[in-house]
Amino acid sequence: MTENLELNGVPLESLPATLLRATSYGHFTSLQVRDGRVRGLAQHLERLDRSSRELFGHGLSADRVLETLRAALDRAWSADVSVRINAFSQAGTGKPVEPDLLVTVSDPVAPTTTPPRLLAFEHERPVPHLKHTGTFSLTYYARQARLASYDDALFYDRSGNVSEASIWNICFAMADRIIWPEAAVLPGITMLTLQAGLETLGVARETVPVPLGTVADYGAAYLTNSIDPALPVASITTPAGTTQYKPDPASADLIARGYAAIPLDVI
Structure with missing residues (x-):
């Protein structure tokens, strides 16, 4: 490297x-x-x-x-x-x-190619609105998920609402809508870019509480960060069980078009 x-x-x-x-x-x-x-x-x-x-x-x-x-x-x-x-x-x-x-x-980092299986943990990051260097807890829970044979961690707060993943924001798809969890999360730049791009396509931003028990109500889930603008989630395991997500070409295309709608900036 x-x-x-x-x-x-x-x-x-x-x-x-x-x-x-x-x-x-x-x-x-x-x-x-x-x-x-x-x-x-x-x-x-x-x-x-x-x-x-x-x-x-x-x-x-x-x-x-x-x-x-x-x-x-x-x-x-x-x-x-x-x-x-x-x-x-x-x-x-x-x-x-x-x-x-x-x-x-x-060196540039290639996007993730395999949809991850997420294990849910109750966890709230301190001062989550800052992209601060206090990342011990994120690494800890991601490691605990991998030790349990999952790919990464998904967090929910003390109210039982989904917030974010270890190094990603998360969104959910239902029909032609993209839903972002209403919770204390880091407003990631890729998340903000996607939201702006979807708005240019006429897709209204929806930010609502996503109780952990409702993740099965959605047709798909996506992780977003600078490396993976829209990484489809394979499954989410909660204390109540596991939700498996099938590929959803319609929402994947919608998110891809939203991301592409925001042009690259010359540094």
């Missing part, structure tokens, strides 16, 4: 232990760059700025992020790469401070 690391625009040969500790408090965004372009660039920039203001009391200007990102891509070996931008502070967190930026450029 090829990988480049850059701290505030300066290439790094490795990630020192001090940076590993510093980056434990921070936030990030992930981009799948293809031919130097990405969907939802403005939303990535807005999220980085908003999250920095909340975590560090100091925003991240779009100009600074783009200058750093473009420099990293100029030094990349390909126009097709994966990028992770971490915002953190080496100066501590006791006062407002402009965050440092750690940009990691690596």
